[in-house]
Amino acid sequence: MSLDKPYLDVPGTTIFDAEQSRKGFQLNQFCMSLMTHDNRERFKANERAYLDDFPMTEEQKQAVLARNLNWCISLGGNIYFLAKLGATHGKNFQQMAGSMTGMTEEEYRNMMIAGGRSIAGNRFVGEDGTAQAQHQPQGTSTANGRL
Numbered sequence: 001m002s003l004d005k006p007y008l009d010v011p012g013t014t015i016f017d018a019e020q021s022r023k024g025f026q027l028n029q030f031c032m033s034l035m036t037h038d039n040r041e042r043f044k045a046n047e048r049a050y051l052d053d054f055p056m057t058e059e060q061k062q063a064v065l066a067r068n069l070n071w072c073i074s075l076g077g078n079i080y081f082l083a084k085l086g087a088t089h090g091k092n093f094q095q096m097a098g099s100m101t102g103m104t105e106e107e108y109r110n111m112m113i114a115g116g117r118s119i120a121g122n123r124f125v126g127e128d129g130t131a132q133a134q135h136q137p138q139g140t141s142t143a144n145g146r147l
Contacts, residue, residue, distance in 0.1 A: 005017070016073075020076045023076030024060075024077050024078065025076070026054050026055050026056040027054075027064070027076055030056060031078075031085050034087075047065060048061070051065070059075060060072070064085065066146065067085075068146050069086075069099065069146070070100055083096065091147050099146055101117075
């Protein structure tokens, strides 16, 4: 944990701070472009060509093409902007959140109705005695977070 950023001590969470905002600026600009019908249609017609119109990193483009929301978040994506990517593909926020946690939409909904994820082991890094990686997006594997 960084001494100047004690808020990074949250397991399974990438905090969207000024640093993440700068890192993801072009990725988030791409997502915002999907607010218009014409841009959504252009993107769906040729995703790679549309992405190449934005000065995103290659890794950001690959994360978008893989529909891996956790990866996008780790690269500076803001979930509220990424929601536009999900909506472009007909996904609602609940479906997106489920994919990011390795759950089906129904499993995610049921977990939330039952009170959400347990706080045990989720308060701060190392709370459960293990050395958890920082900036590890929520979920159980790299396969999670795909739309």
